[in-house]
Amino acid sequence: MHRPATEDEARARDAIDGRVTFAIVAFAATGGLIVLLDRVGVSERFIAAIGPTTALLALGLIGFVLRTMRISGFYAASRSAPPAYAGFATAAIATALAAPFTPPVSDLYSGAGVFTGFALGLACLAFVSGPYLRRTGAFSISDLVGARFENMALRLGAALLVGVSALLAGMAGFETAVSALSTIAGLSRGVAAVAVAAVLVVATVPGGLSGVLWAAVAAAGVALAGFALPLLLAALAGQAIPLPVLGDQEAWRRATSLISFWQGDSGQPVGLWLSLGMALGMAASAPLIAPFLTVRDRTAALRAGVGAGLWSAVLAALVAATVAASALGLIDQLGGRRPDR
Numbered sequence: 107m108h109r110p111a112t113e114d115e116a117r118a119r120d121a122i123d124g125r126v127t128f129a130i131v132a133f134a135a136t137g138g139l140i141v142l143l144d145r146v147g148v149s150e151r152f153i154a155a156i157g158p159t160t161a162l163l164a165l166g167l168i169g170f171v172l173r174t175m176r177i178s179g180f181y182a183a184s185r186s187a188p189p190a191y192a193g194f195a196t197a198a199i200a201t202a203l204a205a206p207f208t209p210p211v212s213d214l215y216s217g218a219g220v221f222t223g224f225a226l227g228l229a230c231l232a233f234v235s236g237p238y239l240r241r242t243g244a245f246s247i248s249d250l251v252g253a254r255f256e257n258m259a260l261r262l263g264a265a266l267l268v269g270v271s272a273l274l275a276g277m278a279g280f281e282t283a284v285s286a287l288s289t290i291a292g293l294s295r296g297v298a299a300v301a302v303a304a305v306l307v308v309a310t311v312p313g314g315l316s317g318v319l320w321a322a323v324a325a326a327g328v329a330l331a332g333f334a335l336p337l338l339l340a341a342l343a344g345q346a347i348p349l350p351v352l353g354d355q356e357a358w359r360r361a362t363s364l365i366s367f368w369q370g371d372s373g374q375p376v377g378l379w380l381s382l383g384m385a386l387g388m389a390a391s392a393p394l395i396a397p398f399l400t401v402r403d404r405t406a407a408l409r410a411g412v413g414a415g416l417w418s419a420v421l422a423a424l425v426a427a428t429v430a431a432s433a434l435g436l437i438d439q440l441g442g443r444r445p446d447r
Contacts, residue, residue, distance in 0.1 A: 136160045136164070140153060140156055140157060140160065143156075151292060154290055154291065154292070155290075155291040155292060155293075157290070158286070158287055158290050158291050159291060159301075161325075161328055162287070162301060162302070162305045163305075164324060165305055165309050165321045165324060165325065166304070166305045166308035166309050168309065168313075168317065168320050168321050168324055169308050169309030169310060169311070169312055169313050169317035169318075169320075169321055170308055170309075170312055170313075172312065172313035172316045172317045172320060173312030173313050173317075174312075174313055174314065174316060179313075179314065179316055180313070180314030180315065180316070181245065181314060181315060182245070182315060182399050182400060183314070183315045183316035183319050183399075183400035184316070184400075185399075185400060185401065185402055186400070186402065187316075187319055187397070187400035187401055188401075189401050189406045189407070189409035189410040189413060190409075190410075190413050191319070191320075191323050192319065192397040192398065192400055192401050192406075192407075192410035192413070192414075193397070193409070193410040193411065193412065193413020193414040193415075193416070193417060194322075194323050194326050194327075194413060194414075194417050195319050195320075195322035195323045195326060195397040196231075196232070196236075196394060196397045196398070196410065196411075196413075196414035196417075196418075197326060197413075197414050197416075197417030197418040197420075197421055198322045198323070198325050198326030198329065198417075198421075199322055199393050199394055199396075199397070200224075200228055200388070200394060200414070200418050201326075201329065201418065201421045201422070201425070202279060202282075202325075203224075203275065203388070203391070203393070203394070204220075204221070204224050204422075205282070206278060206282065207220045207221070207224075219380040219381045219384070220380065220381075220384055222381045222384075223380065223381035223382065223383065223384025223385040223387075223388070224384055224385075224388055226381065226384075226385040226388075227384060227385035227386065227387060227388025227389045227391075228388055228394075228414070228415065228418060229415065230385060230388070230389035231388055231389045231391070231394055231395065231398075231411070231414075232410075232411030232412070232414050232415050233408065233411050234389065235247075235389045235390060235395065236394075236395055236398035236407055236410070236411055237398065237404045237407040237408050237411060238404075239395060239398060239399065240398050240399060240401060240403065240404050240406075240407040241403075241404040241407075245399055246268055246392050246395060247264060247268055247390045247392075247395070248261070248264040248265040248267070248268040248269070251264040252264070252265070268390070268392055271387065271390075271391065271392070272391075272392040272393065275391065275392075275393055276393075280299075280302060280303075280306075283302045284298045284299045284302050285298075287301065287302060309321045315396060315399065315400060316400070318396060319396070319397055319400050322397070326417070326421075329421065330420070330421065330424070333421070333424035333425060333427075333428050334424055336428070336431075337424065337427055337428065337431070340431065345431075347427055347431070348360070348361045348427055348430035348431055348434065349423060349426065349427050349430075352423070353427060357430070357434060358430055360434060361429075361430030361431070361433045361434050362430070364433045364434070364437060365429070365430075365433050397410065397414075398410060398411070
């Protein structure tokens with residue numbers, strides 16, 4: 107049963123809303139300043155560097171303004187996060203976890219198998235594991251196993267498995283962020299690594315899970331705007347948006363044919379075990395479960411799961427349309443050749 111928020115919870119929520127609103131307004135104002143600098147003729151290299159730098163500073167600012175000394179606030183964001191935002195954050199984290207598996211696909215695995223498992227795992231997380239963990243009050247799969255079973259070996263094994271998987275996911279995300287910042291901003295890998303590490307510390311240490319949640323929400327907003335605005339401008343200019351259902355289906359077929367041609371014969375057929383392993387990993391992933399721990403109860407967790415599914419579908423469609431539109435834009439310059447030739 108849904109219970110009304112207490113006075114303390116409402117006050118804490120208002121404080122969080124005010125701080126997050128301040129950070130978002132500051133980020134939007136900085137974005138407008140960047141556009142203005144571009145219009146007055148500032149060098150392209152400076153504009154390319156200031157964009158990701160501003161985004162990183164904004165994420166760090168969110169974590170700093172959400173600093174807390176309360177244990178419940180640090181470990182569970184005071185259980186006061188709105189379900190809509192928790193679902194939005196989950197979609198952002200899920201998209202980040204899926205990004206390394208986008209084309210070109212390695213010869214060692216099946217891209218279709220990975221994304222089939224990804225979709226099944228996200229559905230299981232949204233409607234089973236996430237709400238169930240929130241109902242039990244556990245903070246992770248290992249916490250749930252530790253509370254339900256007395257066998258020390260089983261407890262340690264679950265904790266080790268969850269810890270190692272979370273560590274590997276974090277290392278992959280850190281490497282992706284460092285590579286992207288180094289490429290876009292023109293920084294050396296050492297400087298980029300220090301910058302990303304500093305932002306992670308500022309975004310997570312002062313506010314704990316609250317900082318992580320709202321930083322993920324902000325990152326999702328940046329990703330949504332970054333993918334949607336170019337497509338919107340293209341649509342307003344009369345260009346076709348390549349999507350199989352909501353867009354130009356013929357353009358989508360052309361784009362997928364081009365990508366398949368450029369990619370060649372890489373990748374493997376869809377495998378049951380690969381899809382099953384991906385699904386189980388997604389459903390038990392500590393980073394994905396975290397936003398569900400910040401809502402008030404199981405009902406709110408289910409609502410967050412619905413939001414996560416919808417926002418994940420939106421982000422996936424935007425990414426797919428952007429990749430397809432880029433492929434169609436390159437075909438005239440490449441003359442039908444593979445982009446690495």
